[in-house]
Amino acid sequence: MEEKEAAVKTFSFLVVTIGIYLFLWQVISARADLPVYYYGRLIELLGIGLFVALALHTPMRFAEMGIVTSRKTLFRSLALGGAIALFVFCALAAVSKMLYGNFSFSWHVRGDISRVTYFLVAPLQEILAKSAMYYSFELCFGKEHPTLTVLMSAAVFGIFHVVYGIRMMLLAMALTLLTGWMFRRVRCVWGCALAHFALGFLPACFGFA
Numbered sequence: 001m002e003e004k005e006a007a008v009k010t011f012s013f014l015v016v017t018i019g020i021y022l023f024l025w026q027v028i029s030a031r032a033d034l035p036v037y038y039y040g041r042l043i044e045l046l047g048i049g050l051f052v053a054l055a056l057h058t059p060m061r062f063a064e065m066g067i068v069t070s071r072k073t074l075f076r077s078l079a080l081g082g083a084i085a086l087f088v089f090c091a092l093a094a095v096s097k098m099l100y101g102n103f104s105f106s107w108h109v110r111g112d113i114s115r116v117t118y119f120l121v122a123p124l125q126e127i128l129a130k131s132a133m134y135y136s137f138e139l140c141f142g143k144e145h146p147t148l149t150v151l152m153s154a155a156v157f158g159i160f161h162v163v164y165g166i167r168m169m170l171l172a173m174a175l176t177l178l179t180g181w182m183f184r185r186v187r188c189v190w191g192c193a194l195a196h197f198a199l200g201f202l203p204a205c206f207g208f209a
Contacts, residue, residue, distance in 0.1 A: 009057050010136040017050045018159060025163055039163040044121070047128030054132060058139065065131040066189040077191030080182055085198035092206045105205055118201045123193035129157050129176055130189045150180035175199055 024042060028034060054060055062068040069077070096104050133156055137149045158173035178199075179192040 010054065010139045013050055013053045013057075014133070014136050014140075014156065017046050018156065021046050021160060022162075029163070036164055040121075043160045044124055044128065047125075047132055050136075051128065051132045054136065060135075064138075064187065065135045066183060066187050066192075067127065067131050069188045073186060073188050074190060077182070077186040077188030078194060079191070080186055081191030081194030081198075084178075084182075084195040085202075088195075088198045088202055092202055092208070095208075096206045100207075104207055107205060119197060122197035122200055123190070126179060126189050126193040126196050129153060130179065130183050130192055133157065134180065134183060146184050150177060150184065153180055 021043065025039065028039075066077075093103060093105070096102075130153075134149060134153045137152045138146075141148050141152075154173040154176035157176040158169040161169045161172040164172075175196060179195055182192050182195060183189070
């Protein structure tokens with residue numbers, strides 16, 4: 001009974017969080033032409049609110065949320081995330097070589113402040129996507145439906161990127177599908193954060209918008 005009550009509360013918190021975000025997006029965009037950076041921070045602020053609501057009203061288990069893990073699990077997660085990051089780097093280097101004829105790479109990327117703070121943004125977003133959303137859907141659907149949990153987490157994460165356009169929504173969904181697979185394989189959020197950082201930051205370093 002306790003698990004069912006937690007699932008109902010969790011689903012309610014998710015729906016309310018999505019509703020608040022879409023409402024605020026419509027109100028703010030109708031009255032001001034703000035850079036998308038601010039909507040990104042709004043996503044994170046609401047995600048933190050969801051995390052706090054879960055902490056106060058549901059039995060949060062930090063090990064299951066992938067935040068606190070054993071050293072072995074942490075190492076496996078970081079190794080998996082590192083392997084994906086290395087693959088992304090090599091793939092981008094190869095594409096850069098083919099398109100530009102040389103190896104073009106720089107840590108000094110152009111863009112808004114989110115580029116500068118991305119090493120903090122990526123882990124925060126993964127905590128919200130996995131330790132809040134994924135964990136919430138897992139409570140709703142049960143652990144016997146992991147694929148549905150991954151798909152719903154990807155869909156919600158994509159919805160939160162609606163202000164960036166359809167292309168970014170689809171990319172956000174694809175990213176969440178990948179990190180969702182990682183999270184299912186190794187129950188740790190930190191390797192997911194490493195892969196998220198690589199996929200979100202490295203393309204700009206090679207000159208890809």
